[in-house]
Amino acid sequence: MTADATSAAQGCVFCAIVARRARASVVHEDETVVVFMDLHPVTPGHLLVVPRAHAVGLEDLDESTSAHVWSVGHAMARALRRSTMRCDGINVLLCDGEAASQTVFHFHLHVIPRHEGVGWTPDADPPERERSLLDGDAQAIKDAIATRPV
Template sequence: MNRRGCVFCAVVARQAEASIAYEDETVVAFMDLNPVTRGHLLVVPRVHAVGLEDLDKATSSHVWSVGHDLARALRRSSLGCEGINVFLCDGEAAFQTVFHFHLHVIPRYADDGWDFRAESPQRERSLLDSDARAIRDAIASTH
C-alpha cells in the first residue's frame, strides 16, 4: 500500500526520480539524495511501512539481506570504500526523517568526516539486568 505524499512510495512507483542500484519484487535500493559519503544507498521496501513495527518479518529480513549484498557490492566496487555502516533510524527520536522504513548502507572512507560516536558511561549490572528482564517480558507477551 502506497501512501500519498510519501517520497519513497513515489520512487518505488517511478513517480519521483532516483538513481536505482538494485530492485526486485520486494525492495528498491537507490542512491541517497543527500549522502553521508559517496555511494550511500537506501534500501526501501515497496510496501509502505513507517517503521519496524509496521513491517512483516519476511520483508524486514529481505531488506537486511539486500543491505548485506549491497554492502558486499560496495566493498568490491570501484568506489574504494574502506568500511561500511548499516544504519536504521526507527522513529523521530532515532533521527528518522522520512517516515517510510529504509535501511542506510553507507560506505566509509578514512577521514570522511562523518562521526556519530557518543560518550556512553558504563551502566550498573542491576540496571542492565532490569532492562534485560523488561525485554524478555515483552518478547514473552508477543508469543
C-alpha cells in the same frame, strides 16, 4: 492498508520513487525492495534499501520483508566493497522514529561506505549530491552486482 496508512503513503516520497513517480538513481530492485542512491549522501555511494510496501518503521514490517531488507543491505555492502568506488568500511544504519533521526517516514535501511580519516556523525547535514554523480555512483554499484548477482 488502513485509510490513515493509505493517506500517508500517498504523500510519501519513497512510495513515489518505488512507483516511478519520482526520480531516483536505482541500483537494484526486486518484488520486495528498491535500492537507490541517497540524495543527501554522507559519502558517495550512500544507499537506501526501501521496501516497496509502505511501512513507517520496523514495527510495521512483516518478518519476511524485514529479513529481505537486511539481506539486500548485506549484498549492497558487499557490492560497495567490490565496486570501483572502494571503501574502508561500511555503516548499516536504521533510524526508526523521529527520536532516532528518521526524517522520511517510510522504513529504509542506510548502507553507507566509510573511508579512513573522513569523520561523520548522524547529526551531520550533508549537501545534496549532483544527479550525474549519483547516477555514476549507481552505475559503479550496478556493475559490481552484475559480476556477482544479489
